[in-house]
Every structure is written in C-alpha cells, then in structure tokens.
Amino acid sequence: MNKNLLILGAGGHGRVVKETAVAMGYFNKINFLDNQSELSIGKCEDIRQFYNNYSIAFAAFGDNEQRMKWIEELIEIGFQLPILNHPNAYVSPLARIEVGSIVCAKAVINTNAVIEKGSIISIGALVDHDCFIGEFSHINSGTIVKVGCRIDRLKKVDAGMVYSNKNILDNYRFEVGV
Structure with missing residues (x-):
C-alpha cells in the first residue's frame, strides 16, 4: 500500500x-x-x-x-482514513481519536477524552479530560471544552467559547487578537 x-x-x-x-x-x-x-x-x-x-x-x-x-x-x-495529529499538538496517550479527524497545532486533548470520527479540533482548542466529542463535530480555534463535557455529533462550537456540561458560558467568551 x-x-x-x-x-x-x-x-x-x-x-x-x-x-x-x-x-x-x-x-x-x-x-x-x-x-x-x-x-x-x-x-x-x-x-x-x-x-x-x-x-x-x-x-x-x-x-x-x-x-x-x-x-x-x-x-x-475503500480509502484508508488517517488521523491527522499536528506534531505541535498535545494528545494524551490515554485519549482516543478516531479516523478522519484532525488535531491542529497547539491543540490539547487531555486524558480519557474521546474524539469521534471526522471531527476537527482547531488550532489552540483545549479538550479537557473525560470529554466526549461526537462524530463530525468541530471544536473551533481557542475553544475550551471543560472537564467531562459531551458534544453531540455534528455540533460546531464557535471560536473562543468555553463549553460547559449544561451550556456555553458566554460570560467567559474571549477573542485572541494580535
């Protein structure tokens, strides 16, 4: 092959x-x-x-x-689908990432997190421990997914948001600028 x-x-x-x-x-x-x-x-x-x-x-x-x-x-x-993990990202050895997903530069996937098939973890996104990211989801740039959160399949979490188990906490929203 x-x-x-x-x-x-x-x-x-x-x-x-x-x-x-x-x-x-x-x-x-x-x-x-x-x-x-x-x-x-x-x-x-x-x-x-x-x-x-x-x-x-x-x-x-x-x-x-x-x-x-x-x-x-x-x-x-019959194509093979890779997992693309940028060398400047951190992925815990105890995390699970499924095929067709990408973890971009400076992203963090912490212990026991699950990233299902076809998901995007954008630049600088943080997925804390014990989180579940459903199939074909997009965790956009600078997003923080807090401990133990579940993101449903096909969900997009906008850039710079802090995602909690119950809701997105707009009070903690931030934009990173130059």
Missing part, C-alpha cells in the same frame, strides 16, 4: 489539513481534489479514479454535514 494522501477540499481548512499532513512527515505525496481550485488535480466527484494512486484520503470540509457525506463515501470506496 502506498502512503499517498488525497485531500478533498482545497479551501482554508484543506490547506490547514495539508500543512498538518506535511508536518507529520508520514506521507509520500499529498494532493487535493476540489471543484473550484487551481490547486487541485481533479474534482471531488472523480474520487474513484484516484483510488489506485492514493490509498489514503481525508475530507477537509469545514461544513460538518458535507464532511460526513464525503467520509462515508471514502469509506465505501
């Missing part, structure tokens, strides 16, 4: 995915499929044509529903 990665989606999130994949130093070749980008080598709907040259694929769409649709398609075709 080759170690070539095909990324579906060459937008902002797709480029973050590629940078993370490059930083990992694992893949031999990395290319995009996208319907509207000059960076791509083809269109997303032509994915089956690339199966023989790319054994690994990653759906890099910020839209949770679209990411779910493509991950299900990639699995059906």
